[in-house]
Amino acid sequence: MERPGNGGPPGREETRRLALEGSAGAVQRSRDFSRRALVSWHWLPAADEERRAAAEDVLLMVSELVTNACLHAPGGPLELRLHWDGDRLRVEVEDASPVPPRLRPFAGPGRPGGHGLRVVDRLAAAWGSRPEGGGKLVWLEVPRPPVVTAADGNRAQGPAGPGPG
Numbered sequence: 001m002e003r004p005g006n007g008g009p010p011g012r013e014e015t016r017r018l019a020l021e022g023s024a025g026a027v028q029r030s031r032d033f034s035r036r037a038l039v040s041w042h043w044l045p046a047a048d049e050e051r052r053a054a055a056e057d058v059l060l061m062v063s064e065l066v067t068n069a070c071l072h073a074p075g076g077p078l079e080l081r082l083h084w085d086g087d088r089l090r091v092e093v094e095d096a097s098p099v100p101p102r103l104r105p106f107a108g109p110g111r112p113g114g115h116g117l118r119v120v121d122r123l124a125a126a127w128g129s130r131p132e133g134g135g136k137l138v139w140l141e142v143p144r145p146p147v148v149t150a151a152d153g154n155r156a157q158g159p160a161g162p163g164p165g
Contacts, residue, residue, distance in 0.1 A: 014041075015083045020066070023076030030066045030080050031059050034091075037082050041089075043145065054145035057123045058089065064116035065093040065138050073097035073135065088125070089142050096135040 018033045020026045038044045038055050046052035062080070069077035073095030081092040103117050120127050120140055127140035 013083070013085045015081060017082075018080040020077040020079060023070035026070055026077050027063050027066050030062050030077075033080065034059055034062045034082060037084070041084050046145075051145045054142070058091070058142060061120050061123055061140055061142075062091055062093075064120050065091065065140065068101060068116055068138070069093050069095040069097075072099070072101075078135070087144055089144070090139060091141075092137050092139045094132050094135065094137045096133075098131065098135055100129045100136060101138055 016033070016037050018030060020029065035044065038058065043051065043055045043058070046055055066077050066080065075096050077093050077095050079092075079094045081090075081094070083090040083092070101117055103121060123142070124140035125142055127138070129136050129138045131137075
């Protein structure tokens with residue numbers, strides 16, 4: 001079940017929530033939900049390749065957190081939360097397992113499994129977990145992507161459009 005959050009006017013913080021009942025289809029539903037939020041917050045469609053890459057990185061990291069909950073938590077993920085404050089995006093996935101995630105030792109790129117959290121570790125500005133109810137909340141944060149200013153072609157931090165909304 002999708003819940004839109006506060007949905008205030010542009011420039012305001014917004015949290016969007018997606019209830020996830022079990023693992024079946026959870027990754028695709030989470031990606032679709034996140035893509036719609038990124039469109040609403042003017043990350044997509046991207047004005048340049050760097051912004052497109054930043055948005056695709058977010059979708060990949062959402063997939064990785066939800067996949068980990070599907071694989072390692074009884075009953076799969078419970079909820080996906082996206083919080084945008086105009087400067088950073090925070091992604092949170094809640095599940096029923098109290099066991100915190102951990103980076104596995106690097107086993108080589110050709111070996112299947114165990115790479116998802118390494119991807120998050122490399123792409124996110126920060127990530128971690130905390131107890132939540134009887135389970136945990138795994139979170140990551142990314143800054144807003146840079147944009148190219150039309151006046152001089154310099155990179156600057158800022159939204160591509162009028163802001164979140």
